[in-house]
Amino acid sequence: MIGAALAALACAAVAQEKYTVALDGTFAPHAMPKLGGGVEGFNVDLANLIGERLGVEMDIVATQFSGILPGLQAGTYDFVVAPTTITQERAENLLFSEGYLNTDFQFLIPADAEDVTDLKQLAGKTVAVNKGSAYDSWARGLAEEIGWTVESYGTNTDAVQAVIAGRADANVAGNTVSAWAAKKNSAVKLSYLHETGLVWGMPFRQDDAATRDKVEAVIECLKIDGTIAGLSEKWFGVTPAAGSAAVTPQPGFGQPGFPGYEDGGHKPSC
Known part of the structure; x- marks a missing residue:
């Protein structure tokens, strides 16, 4: 059998x-x-x-x-x-x-701007976002605490263009999307990374x-x-950091800490 x-x-x-x-x-x-x-x-x-x-x-x-x-x-x-x-x-x-x-949140700023290491540096500044996105709601939720103004655009491309044109001081989007925009346009650069843990x-x-x-x-x-x-x-255009998901295999099958994960003694091997 x-x-x-x-x-x-x-x-x-x-x-x-x-x-x-x-x-x-x-x-x-x-x-x-x-x-x-x-x-x-x-x-x-x-x-x-x-x-x-x-x-x-x-x-x-x-x-x-x-x-x-x-x-x-x-x-x-x-x-x-x-x-x-x-x-x-x-x-x-x-x-x-x-x-x-x-999957984290990352800011784009003008290439000649001072790097953002603390969100409080954006107090009084304008942050451009893609309308209706997770980044839009997140930024608006922090508007009173940080003191920034959030401007929403129809697409993230338009939000990036607002930074390039000087209508906004920063754009926040997904880390990979922001990295792609910085790679394609030398007028902006990557800055502050907000880690979501996801x-x-x-x-x-x-x-x-x-x-x-x-x-x-x-x-x-x-x-x-x-x-x-x-x-x-x-x-x-980004080398993954040590310990990040891109370079760190997990034991078992599935994502640890979530339903469907199975340990079962499996260890990565190639």
Whole structure:
């Protein structure tokens, strides 16, 4: 009976020739349209590398983020390669890989401005944000305490342009998005980093721990051999800090401290 079960598992593994995965194709620099069609970016590269290491084809579907997690639950996608913040609520309904990037808030300021090491330095200043974003609500929640004025713009690109044009003193957005903007425009530079303690992971259906574990084992090796750090340098212009999610494999499967995490004695090895 045991031999038959192992044989069945082996056949299933051989039969798996393609994964259909999803991401938001408009979230630069994680995924964005490229000349000639298709998408490119950090998460596109990461997904393709996972496919290469597993020896399977990756069918990457670019779609709106709002439909990605429902599509995963419906079986449209095998797993999700879009940057997805691991939260308690999400982890109660989905399985997550361990985190592969930290998701923090970071400020952009003019390239010739004094570096911001304390938010109080922005008292009396204007901070530009993407309207309706998490950064918008966070900055407004601190407006009275810090003493800054928050100006909202239709897109984060417009908010960055406000800094370049001198209509705002700083912009706050996600750390990777801010790093991309600084890499693309020498008129601004990265400054104060607000650590959230949260990470991005890859979601899977709760009944598919086998795929989660296979993919996570690859992610761990991509951390250990420096591949994810190299992708960070390529797309964000940033070398991940020691101890960050991009370079630190976790024991077990899943993100420690969240539902779905399984220790089981697993240790990263490549």
